[in-house]
Amino acid sequence: xxxxxxxxxxxxxxxxxxxxxxxxxxxxxxxxxxxxxxxxxxxxxxxxxxxxxxxxxxxxxxxxxxxxxxxxxxxxxxxxxxxxxxxxxxxxxxxxxxxxxxxxxxxxxxxxxxxxxxxxxxxxxxxxxxxxxxxxxxxxxxxxxxxxxxxxxxxxxxxxxxxxxxxxxxxxxxxxxxxxxxxxxxxxxxxxxxxxxxxxxxxxxxxxxxxxxxxxxxxxxxxxxxxxxxxxxxxxxxxxxxxxxxxxxxxxxxxxxxxxxxxxxxxxxxxxxxxxxxxxxxxxxxxxxxxxxxxxxxxxxxxxxxxxxxxxxxxxxxxxxxxxxxxxxxxxxxxxxxxxxxxxxxxxxxxxxxxxxxxxxxxxxxxxxxxxxxxxxxxxxxxxxxxxxxxxxxxxxxxxxxxxxxxxxxxxxxxxxxxxxxxxxxxxxxxxxxxxxxxxxxxxxxxxxxxxxxxxxxxxxxxxxxxxxxxxxxxxxxxxxxxxxxxxxxxxxxxxxxxxxxxxxxxxxxxxxxxxxxxxxxxxxxxxxxxxxxxxxxxxxxxxxxxxxxxxxxxxxxxxxxxxxxxxxxxxxxxxxxxxxxxxxxxxxxxxxxxxxxxxxxxxxxxxxxxxxxxxxxxxxxxxxxxxxxxxxxxxxxxxxxxxxxxxxxxxxxxxxxxxxxxxxxxxxxxxxxxxxxxxxxxxxxxxxxxxxxxxxxxxxxxxxxxxxxxxxxxxxxxxxxxxxxxxxxxxxxxxxxxxxxxxxxxxxxxxxxxxxxxxxxxxxxxxxxxxxxxxxxxxxxxxxxxxxxxxxxxxxxxxxxxxxxxxxxxxxxxxx
Numbered sequence: 001x002x003x004x005x006x007x008x009x010x011x012x013x014x015x016x017x018x019x020x021x022x023x024x025x026x027x028x029x030x031x032x033x034x035x036x037x038x039x040x041x042x043x044x045x046x047x048x049x050x051x052x053x054x055x056x057x058x059x060x061x062x063x064x065x066x067x068x069x070x071x072x073x074x075x076x077x078x079x080x081x082x083x084x085x086x087x088x089x090x091x092x093x094x095x096x097x098x099x100x101x102x103x104x105x106x107x108x109x110x111x112x113x114x115x116x117x118x119x120x121x122x123x124x125x126x127x128x129x130x131x132x133x134x135x136x137x138x139x140x141x142x143x144x145x146x147x148x149x150x151x152x153x154x155x156x157x158x159x160x161x162x163x164x165x166x167x168x169x170x171x172x173x174x175x176x177x178x179x180x181x182x183x184x185x186x187x188x189x190x191x192x193x194x195x196x197x198x199x200x201x202x203x204x205x206x207x208x209x210x211x212x213x214x215x216x217x218x219x220x221x222x223x224x225x226x227x228x229x230x231x232x233x234x235x236x237x238x239x240x241x242x243x244x245x246x247x248x249x250x251x252x253x254x255x256x257x258x259x260x261x262x263x264x265x266x267x268x269x270x271x272x273x274x275x276x277x278x279x280x281x282x283x284x285x286x287x288x289x290x291x292x293x294x295x296x297x298x299x300x301x302x303x304x305x306x307x308x309x310x311x312x313x314x315x316x317x318x319x320x321x322x323x324x325x326x327x328x329x330x331x332x333x334x335x336x337x338x339x340x341x342x343x344x345x346x347x348x349x350x351x352x353x354x355x356x357x358x359x360x361x362x363x364x365x366x367x368x369x370x371x372x373x374x375x376x377x378x379x380x381x382x383x384x385x386x387x388x389x390x391x392x393x394x395x396x397x398x399x400x401x402x403x404x405x406x407x408x409x410x411x412x413x414x415x416x417x418x419x420x421x422x423x424x425x426x427x428x429x430x431x432x433x434x435x436x437x438x439x440x441x442x443x444x445x446x447x448x449x450x451x452x453x454x455x456x457x458x459x460x461x462x463x464x465x466x467x468x469x470x471x472x473x474x475x476x477x478x479x480x481x482x483x484x485x486x487x488x489x490x491x492x493x494x495x496x497x498x499x500x501x502x503x504x505x506x507x508x509x510x511x512x513x514x515x516x517x518x519x520x521x522x523x524x525x526x527x528x529x530x531x532x533x534x535x536x537x538x539x540x541x542x543x544x545x546x547x548x549x550x551x552x553x554x555x556x557x558x559x560x561x562x563x564x565x566x567x568x569x570x571x572x573x574x575x576x577x578x579x580x581x582x583x584x585x586x587x588x589x590x591x592x593x594x595x596x597x598x599x600x601x602x603x604x605x606x607x608x609x610x611x612x613x614x615x616x617x618x619x620x621x622x623x624x625x626x627x628x629x630x631x632x633x634x635x636x637x638x639x640x641x642x643x644x645x646x647x648x649x650x651x652x653x654x655x656x657x658x659x660x661x662x663x664x665x666x667x668x669x670x671x672x673x674x675x676x677x678x679x680x681x682x683x684x685x686x687x688x689x690x691x692x693x694x695x696x697x698x699x700x701x702x703x704x705x706x707x708x709x710x711x712x713x714x715x716x717x718x719x720x721x722x723x724x725x726x727x728x729x730x731x732x733x734x735x736x737x738x739x740x741x742x743x744x745x746x747x748x749x750x751x752x753x754x755x756x757x758x759x760x761x762x763x764x765x766x767x768x769x770x771x772x773x774x775x776x777x778x779x780x781x782x783x784x785x786x787x788x789x790x791x792x793x794x795x796x797x798x799x800x801x802x803x804x805x806x807x808x809x810x811x812x813x814x815x816x817x
Contacts, residue, residue, distance in 0.1 A: 011031070012545075014029045014543060014545040015542075015601070016028075016543065017047065017048075017526070017529075017542060018039065018058070019124040020054045020055060020519070021188065021673065023052075023188075023191045024047055024191075025041065025048055025049075025050065025191055026042035026044070026046065026601070027040065027042050027045075027051055027055055028040050028041070029058070029520060029545040034546065035063075036062050036063075038056075039059070040056075042600070044600065045600070046529050046534050046538050047191040047529050047531060050190055051190075052670070056682070057677070057680050057682045058518070058520055060682060061680060062520050062521070062546070062549070063549075067501050067550075067552070068503055068515045068552075069551060070087045070515055070551050071088050071092070071512070071513065072085040072088060072512070073092075073093070073511065074510065074512075078493075083508060093514060094562060094565055096512060097470075097497050100494070101113050101562075104467045104468045104494065105140065108464070110139055111141065111464060112464070112465055113466070113469075114142075114143040114466045114468070114470075115469070115470045115472070116144070116145040116146070116454070116470070116474040116476060117132055117133070117145075117472045117473070118147075119146070119151050119152075119674065121151060121188075122188075123676060124473075124519045125473045127522065127524040127556070128555035129472075130418075130420040131556035131559040133420040134419060134421035134424070134563075135559040135562060135566075136447075137420070137422065138424050138566075139568065140426070141429070142429045142432035142447060143432075143447065144449065145450070145454045145480075146443075146448045147474075147479065148448045149777045150377065150380060153442070153443055153448075154375070154379050154380035154385050154388075154389040155376055155389070157443070157446070158385075158389035158774075158775065159393050160620075161390065161441070161629050161632065162390060162393040162394065162397070162620075162625060162626055164620040167373070168408040169536075170372030170373060170374050171370075171372050171405060171409060172199045172204075172372060173198075174405050175372035175406045176204060176370055177207065177364065177365055177368035178199060178205070178207070178372050178373070179206075179209075179365070179396075180196075180207070180210075180373070180374055180375070181209045181231065181375040181379055182209060182210060182378015182379040183210075183374050183377075183379075184216065185215065185216065186214070186215035186670070187215060187668060188376060188668070188670070189531075191531050193216070195531060195532070196216055200216075205221045207221060207222045208222070208224070209224045209226055210226075211226060211665055211729070211733055212665075212693070212728065222364060225352065225728075225730060226351045226352065227350070227351050227663060227733070228646070228664075228733065229382040229383070229779070231378075231392070232391045232643040233347055233350040233351055235388065235391035235392045236338065236339050236347075236395075236642075236643055237343070237347030237358055238395055239342075239394060239398060240339035240340055241359060242362050242398050243336050245363070247398075248399070249399060250313060252397075252400035253400075253627075254311045254313065255301060255303070257301075257331075257332075257626070258331055258622045258628055259311075259330060259331050259335070259627050260287035260298060260312060260313060260330050260331070261298055262285075262286050262319065262330055263329055263334055265326060265327045270285050270628065270630050271295075271319065271326070271328055272284055273286060276319075276320075283621060284297055285622055286298060287330065288311065288312040288319075288328070289312075295319050298622070300623030300624060301624045301625070313330055314336060334628065334640060338640050344356075344358045344359055350651075369400070369401060369406070370401040370404055370406030370407045371399045371406070372406065372407055372408055377668070381777060381778070381779065381780040382781060383647040383770050383771060383772050383777065383779050384643070384645070384646060385772045385775055386442075386773075386774035386775045387642070387643075387644065390641035391641040397627065411528070411530060411536045412533065412537070413528070413536075414537070414587060414604055416587040417584060419584060425447065429447065430445070433445070433447050433448075434454060434456075435449050439773070439774060441774055442772075442774050442776055443776060450771070450776040451476055452481075452769075453776070454469075455485045455489040459485070459488060459489050459492060467494040468493060468494055468497075469490075469493055469495075470496075470499075471496065471499070471507070471510070472499045472500075472516075473516070473676075475504045475674070475675045475676075475741075476506045477506050477763075478504070478505055478738065478761055478763060479739065481763050481766035481768035481778045481780065482763070482767070482768035483763050483764050484717075484755065486506075487509070487754075487755060490506065493509070496509055496510045496512075497512045498510035498512070498513050498514070499513075499515075499555055500513070501515070501517075501552070504675065504676075504741070504742075505741055505754045514558055515551060516552055516553065517549065519542075520544070520545050522548070522554040523542065523544050525539075525541045525542075525584060525585060525592075526542070527584070527588050527604065534603075537604050539588045539603070540595070540599070540600070540601030541581075542599070559572075560577050588605065589605025590602065637773070637774060646779060646782040648770060648779055648784050650663065650732075650784070656715065656784050660713070660714060661786060662698065662732060662733065662734050662786060663733040663734070663783070663785075664714060664733075664735075664736065665734070665735045665736075665782065665783075666735060666736045666738055666780050667693070667736075667737055668737075669691075669737050674739050676742075678739070678741075678744060679742045679743060679745075680744070681744060681746040688749055689721070690721040690722065690737055690752070690760040690762075691721055691723075691724045691737055692710060692721035692722070692724065692734055692736045692737070693724050693729055693734060693735040694726065695726065695727065695729045695731040695733070695734075698732070698787075699725055702788060702789060704789045705723070706723060706725045707723065708789050708790070709721070709723075709790040710722070710789055710790060711788050712765060712785050712787055713765075713785060713787075714765040714767075715784070716765055716767040717765055718757075718759075718764065719760055719762055719764050719765055720752075720759070720790070723787075737762060738761075738763060740760040741760070762780075763780075765783065766779060767779075
């Protein structure tokens, strides 16, 4: 929607929030003579204490000459250096799109149409993703190539196999110890970084696990520099020390976890009531009551207070079953034995973290309780990511902090309707999600497919053909592994539509381009800002501060317009977006009129807020925190999270070390929204060129000096970057950056082709054939490489010729249409 705040006058100050990342910082937009001139923090907003460079660069984004402001269609073959873009009307663009989608659905089923939506955690699609997902579900598409397996899945979904919920909200106001694992809030979530700094000032201890010393790691009480991808071994080693020294919450484990559940020694499964009684349940777990010296039903979790059986946690007992006596040990005993294999010396050998530091950290965790924790992509972008996430959740369980003051909790919720339309999904859609057969517990169970599975369906029609693709802000060729296969797949599509502000390399293969406006040109309603109880109860209707430029529209408007043409009006409030917002707002106890009159936002009606605290740890098959996952076991995965080496590491592939002796990781440049906005001068000045960080010793051995252009080579391919010496890196590890393709003409900085000898595309270095067996995550942060100094050190403009890839061709001509 695009209702513009007030009328156009000089020096207006309009309240809102910046939608460019997960932090969603409260801000005030300054309008002068009808133009957006600046954006500053709104310090009265729950998330508005500061604003990062991306938010301050909003005027550059809004008025960028690179923006596409009109719908366009391709007139030349896919893959041509010049797509021959031709301006068309919105009606033609939308009618053509709807007609093609309906024809594909008629011939091949709606599953032949896939969606690829960029991340709401790091881009402004967060304003409208729910509308796009609703379109996908209502149409019958079974697939959203969303990238969750390399973004949020391992913190928001993988923990549900332990807790029944995701990571939740860390109670930074009351935590005694804060554990950050593969997560730097300074670059990913500024509002949370500020709260972390507050906690540090009041005396909270901080532990940071990260191969790089950055952000909170600089002032951490313990910075644990792991070899990339070995985090699981570290988590098990810390758990071993906590258990061995008796520094765990045994009462919490007995009440809240399935640690007391007995494991059948011969069949390696949980003992259940049906083993003891002919009419017993096949899912009810059994523990050993030491007071009675007899088995008893474990039951669901029991809150603190009140009596409970004296459950055995360690040791061996013989249980009389219907099939005779069976020797059993509790789940916790099995976990203890597994962790015992990760002594500090072994952890040091695997991870590189000194044994003495492992010991100190384990003691600090217990001594500084209650503990809050958070993890993100540093955990998730490896081939062993899911079991690593499980190992971290079990380590956290030992502290007994979950759901308690100072620990992680599930935020209270407003009873707003689900705008994404999950209820519209049919059983047929759920069954047809690509990758579901190979990853039944992973993202496909929620209609998220990996790019690998999408490309296979397009190229090989396996398990069925995908013929059309709708991409909303996604840049598959730069943000996902397997770039070459991706380009091949995009060329083979019958039809592709791309909605975005700019022509990115993925859009270069589209048949129709739909121009999207910026967050400052659209009205958006949000209920809940996550980081604290106050923020979670905050409701705000952000106005459009200026009219949409050209004919650009927001993604939600596009979804509603397509729904009308696809015959889906009944699922879209009669295609009345205002009616949808009105229903959503009413659930907060506030009307649209009230919210429009208070653009700064306001607290929801307290009676509308639903407490979620009782849900923590219960939404699992056992109703308890599951140290042992029977769900994993029955699907062929280890029920306990033992450590497995990354697929491409010095240990798993020693035969490659002669050619590729360095460990390759990657970082997210905080100056940009993933692969977006390198064309904005103020941001590009901060990071003019793609960077690869390398330890001075490793650089010296390769005759590399700070600032030199280098080639990073892996078994999959090569890419260029500038060397940056970093004394805090391990000498055997280098760190690259993803997202480089875009030129910045104002500074004379080139764009880079996504394919070819002189590309700066990090994902040419990553193979999507090796993946986490549960989630499908690929090794963006744990591979092997070699780095060599380029013979000539001229600027890449000369080295690469024009530096322009197909998506940039005709850009100036397009803007003049």
